Amino acid sequence: QQQVKQSPQSLIVQKGGISIINCAYENTAFDYFPWYQQFPGKGPALLIAIRPDVSEKKEGRFTISFNKSAKQFSLHIMDSQPGDSATYFCAATYSGAGSYQLTFGKGTKLSVIP
Amino acid sequence: DAGVTQSPTHLIKTRGQQVTLRCSPKSGHDTVSWYQQALGQGPQFIFQYYEEEERQRGNFPDRFSGHQFPNYSSELNVNALLLGDSALYLCASSRDSLGTYEQYFGPGTRLTVT
Numbered sequence: 001q002q003q004v005k006q007s008p009q010s011l012i013v014q015k016g017g018i019s020i021i022n023c024a025y026e027n028t029a030f031d032y033f034p035w036y037q038q039f040p041g042k043g044p045a046l047l048i049a050i051r052p053d054v055s056e057k058k059e060g061r062f063t064i065s066f067n068k069s070a071k072q073f074s075l076h077i078m079d080s081q082p083g084d085s086a087t088y089f090c091a092a093t094y095s096g097a098g099s100y101q102l103t104f105g106k107g108t109k110l111s112v113i114p
Numbered sequence: 115d116a117g118v119t120q121s122p123t124h125l126i127k128t129r130g131q132q133v134t135l136r137c138s139p140k141s142g143h144d145t146v147s148w149y150q151q152a153l154g155q156g157p158q159f160i161f162q163y164y165e166e167e168e169r170q171r172g173n174f175p176d177r178f179s180g181h182q183f184p185n186y187s188s189e190l191n192v193n194a195l196l197l198g199d200s201a202l203y204l205c206a207s208s209r210d211s212l213g214t215y216e217q218y219f220g221p222g223t224r225l226t227v228t
Contacts, residue, residue, distance in 0.1 A: 049216070
């Protein structure tokens, strides 16, 4: 059972455009939602994260929007650059798990073309 | 400040063999989690070690085992390798004393089973 569903699988955006990646979750116990960025041959790097008590969090060009009632959250990348081309993963976890184990989506491969 | 390090970078093994992967956590971190990332998929939680004990385990068979040392470094052992064990194995570290959800990943070990 996949607990975090991510879409789209791949995304092509023009340089300067907005990239939007969506995730939906099933487990209402989740209380921490990070996004990771992964370049080929590298491990995932923590990009930005949000807790369900806020609806939006912004860090530079990256913004997470969170809709608790719909059990959905999304990553917006403003002014997308070719250097943003990578695979992005949403994830979720909860303190009740004891270990804060992360449940990941399947990833979105973003290509930003000049 | 050294991040999470893993060794070796790449490994090729034959079916039925055993393999040991190593991880050193980020400075100041005391908790190590292991994840398996199949090609084109998101990472999947294998288990987590804290205070030299396995704290939680994902849906992986007993062929997967681990260990944490007093210096917080960790090993992942896989016995009786199967072709399906070919994947990128990721180590993530965190600091339990802060109750932190943030996990930082290493570059991974690419395991190929032939």
